[in-house]
Amino acid sequence: MTHSANITLYQPLLQSIAFKMLGCMHDAEDMVQDAFLKYLAVDPKKIENTKAYLIRSVTNNCLNHLNSLKQKKKEYLESVKLPELFEKIDFSSLDFRQELDAMLSVLHKKLGPLERGLYLLREGFDFEYDELQQIFNKKKDHCRQMVCRAKEKLARETEKFTYSFDSEKYFSAFQKACSDGNFDDLINHLNDEQKEIK
Structure with missing residues (x-):
């Protein structure tokens, strides 16, 4: 051959x-x-x-x-040294707040709720796929595929989703996750978004 x-x-x-x-x-x-x-x-x-x-x-x-x-x-x-980095984050800083708002806005414009939740927890907070499987009630392979798809979408310039979102609620949940490692509010917010879209 x-x-x-x-x-x-x-x-x-x-x-x-x-x-x-x-x-x-x-x-x-x-x-x-x-x-x-x-x-x-x-x-x-x-x-x-x-x-x-x-x-x-x-x-x-x-x-x-x-x-x-x-x-x-x-x-x-x-x-x-992530713990030290999170301790130094000034959440009251206008520049940081604007950067975070811009990042969340991009995620909302380019990704669907499930992709956004998986991407944020996996890439932002290094959650394992076993944990993501339990949080979102999806198979581990499906979670991997969705994260990969999210990366590809974020690399493209086209925007699919353009609905508004509550940045204040997101910022508060994100701040709590970074400050004291409490992910409950952030995970609840991400799951609520999926329910709203269905």
């Missing part, structure tokens, strides 16, 4: 494997593409089983990617 035939044949399988490992289609596509580039650079005579070679290559790429993300996250958290 030619290189192009093998790529066409195994691409769906490899992408499925990568997505299951990473939970994000964009990252999965990158890992598969990288595996194919390595495959094209190797002498075909040195590969006994093309399918096994490609699966192993994609799996290794995904594991390396996950380890890299884990290391970057660890280094970031060690350098930032």
